Amino acid sequence: MKNKKLQILDDINLTIEDNTNLFITGPSGAGKSTLLKILGLIDPDFDGSYLINGKDIKSYSKKDLREIKKNKFAFVFQEYVLLEEESLLNNLKFLSDDVDKILEISKVLELEDYLDIEVYKLSGGQRQRAAIARALSSPCEILFADESFNSLDKELTNKILTYIKNSSIKNFILVSHMEELKDSLKFKTIKLDKGKILYSDK
Numbered sequence: 001m002k003n004k005k006l007q008i009l010d011d012i013n014l015t016i017e018d019n020t021n022l023f024i025t026g027p028s029g030a031g032k033s034t035l036l037k038i039l040g041l042i043d044p045d046f047d048g049s050y051l052i053n054g055k056d057i058k059s060y061s062k063k064d065l066r067e068i069k070k071n072k073f074a075f076v077f078q079e080y081v082l083l084e085e086e087s088l089l090n091n092l093k094f095l096s097d098d099v100d101k102i103l104e105i106s107k108v109l110e111l112e113d114y115l116d117i118e119v120y121k122l123s124g125g126q127r128q129r130a131a132i133a134r135a136l137s138s139p140c141e142i143l144f145a146d147e148s149f150n151s152l153d154k155e156l157t158n159k160i161l162t163y164i165k166n167s168s169i170k171n172f173i174l175v176s177h178m179e180e181l182k183d184s185l186k187f188k189t190i191k192l193d194k195g196k197i198l199y200s201d202k
């Protein structure tokens with residue numbers, strides 16, 4: 001900021017193996033969303049090393065990183081980041097050409113009756129579901145989600161988590177204050193506070 005570095009994360013040392021789900025919690029301003037965006041290749045402006053498959057991302061070409069984000073990663077943003085003037089169906093097609101999968105996920109998230117409706121006409125809860133559905137429609141192996149279940153009831157949340165559990169997703173990395181979600185997918189939990197890992201279970 002104005003040629004000054006801003007320290008948001010401090011001495012983060014983290015390994016995420018295949019088939020490990022990670023639950024990131026902590027107070028507001030702890031650095032949770034920043035960490036998630038670095039892991040999801042959304043925010044490349046950081047000091048330190050980030051290795052994917054043993055290779056530092058700084059040695060990947062921009063094309064290779066785009067391919068990873070397109071084909072292996074999917075991100076559910078806290079702000080939804082949907083195409084407001086487009087139909088829900090077109091939003092779901094943004095990351096996927098698999099119409100059968102889109103229809104399947106639409107049913108799981110109870111959105112099948114809204115596919116032809118423009119996103120700006122949907123409620124907040126429907127938009128949150130749409131953002132989740134768009135990510136799940138992609139061919140991702142690693143799913144990142146930032147406070148993505150706040151507007152959803154318990155029954156629907158459990159349906160989505162069960163779908164993720166039975167899918168081909170290798171890692172689900174979730175930022176949330178909803179501690180009750182931790183046991184749903186056998187998450188490894190880390191707690192951040194003031195940019196540091198305050199707690200990490202094994």
